[in-house]
Amino acid sequence: MSDFDFDLFVIGGGSGGVRAARIAANHGARVGIAEEYRFGGTCVIRGCVPKKLLVYASSFSESFEDAEGFGWHVPEPRFDWARLIASKDLEIARLEEIYARNLDLAGVEIFRSRATLIDPHTVELSTHGHRIRAKHILIATGGRPFVPDFPGSHHAVTSNEMFDLPRLPERAVVMGGGYIACEFAGILNGLGATVTLVYRGKRLLRSFDADLGAHVTDEMRKKGIEILTETDVAGIERDGERLTVALTNGETREAGLVLAATGRVPNTEGLGLERAGVSLGRRGEIPVDEWSQTAVPSIFAVGDVTDRLQLTPVAIREGHAFADTVFGAQPTRADHVLVATAIFTQPEIGTIGLTEAQARAEGQVEIYRSTFRPMLHTLSGRDERMLMKLIVAKDTRRVLGVHIAGHAAGEMIQMAAIAVKMGATKEDFDRTVAVHPTASEELVTMRTPLPEPAGAA
Structure with missing residues (x-):
């Protein structure tokens, strides 16, 4: 035995x-x-x-x-x-x-x-x-979830508790600038709460491509979310059901909920x-x-x-x-290279590969970027735009990164990830006939790279 x-x-x-x-x-x-x-x-x-x-x-x-x-x-x-x-x-x-x-x-x-x-x-x-x-x-x-220590931090909830709240707050303060903070800010806003998002850094979604982060930030603001960067929560005081949130910029916000989406x-x-x-x-x-x-x-x-x-x-x-x-006598290593991901912000993000900053640090690149109003929002009159971005190595022509912000970005990136994982080149994308009328056709119809930024090698 x-x-x-x-x-x-x-x-x-x-x-x-x-x-x-x-x-x-x-x-x-x-x-x-x-x-x-x-x-x-x-x-x-x-x-x-x-x-x-x-x-x-x-x-x-x-x-x-x-x-x-x-x-x-x-x-x-x-x-x-x-x-x-x-x-x-x-x-x-x-x-x-x-x-x-x-x-x-x-x-x-x-x-x-x-x-x-x-x-x-x-x-x-x-x-x-x-x-x-x-x-x-x-x-x-x-x-x-990780919650930083500050006066009244025990009054904040984390993402764990968000799914079992007894009621939807009328006003909420969301702490953090990562994908969890941005996703919950969109959820609360869409369900009717007045939302203030507070982030100590300079830009939201800083681990993602800078254009993606900037685009989603702009669209969140259009939807009515107040975004305060380079600002943090200094303390929280409770009076019954009302929370008073003191900010490091000297301002305060009243809220029924403070969500600490400050990392895991x-x-x-x-x-x-x-x-x-x-x-x-x-x-x-x-x-x-x-x-x-x-x-x-x-x-x-x-x-x-x-x-x-x-x-x-x-x-x-x-x-x-x-x-x-x-x-199983089958030696296998998990593959952590070129893993696609979707972030369900509103608008959502789909991304795979290198950001523009990462790619430029490794060599010369071409950047193809398009922002446009999708057909979904033409008759509705909604002022929401999509972003599509390809990052291409100049020497090998391989597509190093695909970044999408907009409706169904998560669904699109799953398919684009197959091509990127296989080593597709920009010309492989170009040879693919577009499916019309769709938003995703933009991925195979962008032909003109952006001008090189001033001072680029």
């Missing part, structure tokens, strides 16, 4: 951990998994899935307005927050059940408990103190990693090699807890690659 209860024990029931557990079990491994909250992790329970449902809900306010330009007579719409949240809850419960059922069908033993490491091969379940021995342990505990950190606190010999990185992340293995040979980690690429599909790829490598 083996000295181990399991060949693999997974801590964390999010997308990466569940995929790893299922694939390892399919390879014949004895697998257990522990999840202290709900299966599905950040994405399914309190992240991208419920957030996109709220994005859809918030976008209907503009759809009702736009319909009039196309001949529809729409009665005064009314929004019911409680009904939206109840419908969202039903969908999340359905998805969680699927996650758990798929684990069960694969033969994975489920433990609904917090699990911590005792040593490189032992975990302890907090519900009853039971200890389990495993030949391999996989950490897939994801990330958690790896969820490693209290897991016993140091006790098992795993040292953490500067941000609390678990350092791993290209095989997702830590410095302790029996312990692996995938997903946001490693702070590599914080994207659900990446965590799934990492979990699958780990299981194929360790249990």
Whole structure:
């Protein structure tokens, strides 16, 4: 008999951990998994899935307005927050059940408990103190919101709580300039709240191409969102249901809600990693090699807890690659190069590859950019424009980056990502016949590069 209860024990029931557990079990491994909250992790329970449902809900306010330009007579719409949240809850419960059922069908033993490491091969379940021995342990505990410390910071909520608010606030202050802050600012605004977004930096979405960030910022302002850059929250005071938010520029804002969308950190606190010999990185992340293995040979980690690429599909790829490598005799490295992503701001963003600044730092490039009013907004009269941008290497002619802001950008970038991943050149794009009339045809009809900026080499 083996000295181990399991060949693999997974801590964390999010997308990466569940995929790893299922694939390892399919390879014949004895697998257990522990999840202290709900299966599905950040994405399914309190992240991208419920957030996109709220994005859809918030976008209907503009759809009702736009319909009039196309001949529809729409009665005064009314929004019911409680009904939206109840419908969202039903969908999340359905998805969680699927996650758990798929684990069960694969033969994975489920433990609904917090699990911590005792040593490189032992975990302890907090519900009853039971200890389990495993030949391999996989950490897939994801990330958690980070809230900076300032007077009254405990009055702010995080993205976790946004999906269970008892009511929609009339006024909201959103702290942060990343994609979570911008997405929730759009959701709240679209559902009828008055929104002020406060960011300490100079420009929103600074990790994205500068043109994308600037374009989305302009469109957010057009929609009525107040955006204050180079400004931060200095303190929050509560008086009943009313919050008074003091800003570093000396101004104040009254609000019913303050959302701290100020970043996420790896969820490693209290897991016993140091006790098992795993040292953490500067941000609390678990350092791993290209095989997702830590410095302790029996312990692996995938997903946001490693702070590599914080994207659900990446965590799934990492979990699958780990299981194929360790249990399937199929050595596989997760590919972190040229990963497309979509941001569900309003307008939404789809992007893959290098930003213009990154590409210029590597060599000479040509920039193709177009902004235009999409057909959707011609009859509606809405003042909203789309942005399409291609970044091309001058010597190889390869398309190094594709950046889109506008309706259905996420759907478009998935297809463009295939071409970029295959190494398509600008001429490959040019040879592709446009699909007319669509917004995406702009990707294959831009012919004239922008003039080189003054002082460019």
